[in-house]
Amino acid sequence: MGELESIYQIWLREVRRTVRHKSRIITAVITPLIWILIFGVGLGSSINMGITGGYQAFIYPGIIAQSILFVTISGGIGLLIDKQYGILKELMVAPLSRPSIIFGKALGISTSAIIQSGILLLLSFIVNVPMNIITFILSICLCMLISMGLSSLGLLMASLMESTEGFNLIMTFVVMPMFLLSGALFPVTGLPDWLNFIVYLDPLTYGVDGLRGILLGSSTLPLHLNLIVLTLFMIVTISLSAIAFTKKEENLV
Amino acid sequence: MSNYIIETKEITKYYDDFRAVNGVNLKVPKNSAYGILGPNGAGKSTLISMLCTIFSPTKGTAIVNGYDIVKESHNVRKSVGIVFQNRALDDVLTGREHLEMHAALYGVKKDVRQDRIDDILELIDLGDKIDEKVKNYSGGMKRKLEIGRGLIHHPKVLFLDEPTLGLDVPTRENIWSYIKNLRNNIDITILLTTHYLEEADSLCDEIAIIDHGEIVKTGSPSNLKDGLKIDTIILKSLKNNQLKDILQNQSFVNELNYDGSEIRLSVDKGAKLIPEIVHIAEINDITIESMELKQPSLEEVFIKYTGYKIDR
Numbered sequence: 411m412g413e414l415e416s417i418y419q420i421w422l423r424e425v426r427r428t429v430r431h432k433s434r435i436i437t438a439v440i441t442p443l444i445w446i447l448i449f450g451v452g453l454g455s456s457i458n459m460g461i462t463g464g465y466q467a468f469i470y471p472g473i474i475a476q477s478i479l480f481v482t483i484s485g486g487i488g489l490l491i492d493k494q495y496g497i498l499k500e501l502m503v504a505p506l507s508r509p510s511i512i513f514g515k516a517l518g519i520s521t522s523a524i525i526q527s528g529i530l531l532l533l534s535f536i537v538n539v540p541m542n543i544i545t546f547i548l549s550i551c552l553c554m555l556i557s558m559g560l561s562s563l564g565l566l567m568a569s570l571m572e573s574t575e576g577f578n579l580i581m582t583f584v585v586m587p588m589f590l591l592s593g594a595l596f597p598v599t600g601l602p603d604w605l606n607f608i609v610y611l612d613p614l615t616y617g618v619d620g621l622r623g624i625l626l627g628s629s630t631l632p633l634h635l636n637l638i639v640l641t642l643f644m645i646v647t648i649s650l651s652a653i654a655f656t657k658k659e660e661n662l663v
Numbered sequence: 664m665s666n667y668i669i670e671t672k673e674i675t676k677y678y679d680d681f682r683a684v685n686g687v688n689l690k691v692p693k694n695s696a697y698g699i700l701g702p703n704g705a706g707k708s709t710l711i712s713m714l715c716t717i718f719s720p721t722k723g724t725a726i727v728n729g730y731d732i733v734k735e736s737h738n739v740r741k742s743v744g745i746v747f748q749n750r751a752l753d754d755v756l757t758g759r760e761h762l763e764m765h766a767a768l769y770g771v772k773k774d775v776r777q778d779r780i781d782d783i784l785e786l787i788d789l790g791d792k793i794d795e796k797v798k799n800y801s802g803g804m805k806r807k808l809e810i811g812r813g814l815i816h817h818p819k820v821l822f823l824d825e826p827t828l829g830l831d832v833p834t835r836e837n838i839w840s841y842i843k844n845l846r847n848n849i850d851i852t853i854l855l856t857t858h859y860l861e862e863a864d865s866l867c868d869e870i871a872i873i874d875h876g877e878i879v880k881t882g883s884p885s886n887l888k889d890g891l892k893i894d895t896i897i898l899k900s901l902k903n904n905q906l907k908d909i910l911q912n913q914s915f916v917n918e919l920n921y922d923g924s925e926i927r928l929s930v931d932k933g934a935k936l937i938p939e940i941v942h943i944a945e946i947n948d949i950t951i952e953s954m955e956l957k958q959p960s961l962e963e964v965f966i967k968y969t970g971y972k973i974d975r
């Protein structure tokens with residue numbers, strides 16, 4: 411009971427922070443729209459991949475996944491900002507378990523990501539993707555799974571880092587490759603073998619494929635396979651981040 | 664139950680080869696205000712961090728409120744409130760939200776949470792500001808909020824790590840009177856670290872002087888000062904030379920200096936000697952024009968035990 415209340419409190423703080431930083435929500439929604447409208451129209455009008463619904467519709471699920479990726483990883487790194495402001499110390503000396511802190515933060519960050527994906531899903535008419543209540547709910551559930559896994563990955567990396575100095579390294583070596591390899595911008599069928607291999611190492615690939623399946627009705631892998639991989643990814647990252655956070659606690663205060 | 668709320672047993676913390684705290688044995692009486700006085704880097708914060716279970720000791724342990732800090736850290740955490748040296752507030756949350764979150768994290772039941780918050784608000788006196796975001800608070804208000812927050816779960820011990828560091832003098836005095844007021848209103852032990860001597864003198868019943876990770880002296884501020892035996896009495900009379908010669912032969916005078924206008928006596932307990940000196944002067948028919956007693960400050964105590972000034 412006590413731990414649940416604590417997780418709720420940590421979640422609540424995270425959500426309050428998101429809601430109060432209005433500029434963050436605006437950027438989080440506008441950036442994907444710029445991708446869809448400028449990159450999508452620009453590249454879409456010069457190539458013909460023979461994709462139903464056009465290139466814009468094709469990248470729409472990928473861009474939703476991308477926006478989740480950016481928000482959750484930077485949210486996870488936010489753990490180091492909590493450290494900087496001393497909030498983490500306040501949490502660390504409270505009578506609650508280390509995994510509860512991680513779980514509460516992951517839930518909070520994921521909630522922000524879900525709010526933002528929800529807005530993007532409601533804007534599906536821009537790219538002429540039909541939306542009904544069932545595809546909306548299914549998409550949200552899938553986004554939740556992706557968000558929990560990725561925010562835990564962010565928290566895991568933050569637990570292993572000393573300060574926010576390494577943030578750029580993570581953007582370059584983790585976030586950008588994950589985004590580009592996920593098939594968000596191009597179909598992952600018919601790639602050279604070496605690239606194909608790396609693509610399927612990227613957990614985001616399964617998120618993008620799953621969303622594409624739900625929203626556009628065309629996916630490379632069956633939905634249940636995507637769900638299994640994403641669930642495993644989430645379990646592994648949550649466990650690892652809880653372990654790393656507990657082990658590294660003295661570094662974090 | 665022991666009369667001591669905190670007892671450390673050879674508590675030691677190494678950072679690699681550096682001994683931050685080295686075999687410290689402290690006994691803090693229940694409901695006292697105990698000060699740990701030392702220069703920056705003496706090991707004060709490390710000691711407090713171990714007592715509130717942030718760091719685990721390399722060797723030794725401590726008992727806080729009857730619980731072992733190593734084996735029963737969860738219970739220790741429930742028993743203590745902490746105000747860190749550096750701010751630990753979220754700028755975009757309001758003061759009230761901080762209090763609510765803290766109360767919930769420490770298991771204060773929902774139905775009493777509001778009452779607890781109201782009690783604290785009365786104590787910390789932040790007025791309407793409590794519903795504003797913390798980024799609009801002044802340094803003193805933030806500190807008060809943090810102290811209030813540390814009290815909301817009714818801890819047995821409140822740790823204050825350099826509570827007035829970086830605050831201006833009026834704010835510092837304000838926080839002092841707030842802490843004193845606190846002690847008059849609730850049963851709580853306060854353990855504070857400081858490198859301000861006035862702070863230790865004004866707030867603490869007992870003091871431990873810490874230097875290079877070791878306790879060099881403990882005692883109440885007045886005992887420590889008495890122990891120095893360096894009260895100075897400064898005298899002036901119309902017959903200075905005659906008075907000087909008489910006093911020179913008194914056993915209570917440790918040292919006498921005369922510069923032609925003032926006689927300076929170095930004695931053990933100046934306050935008790937003043938009537939005697941007046942009496943000696945009277946029977947010798949000498950009128951004393953002025954007499955001044957100078958007691959040693961905590962600063963001098965500190966210099967004696969560590970060999971240097973604290974604010975070096």
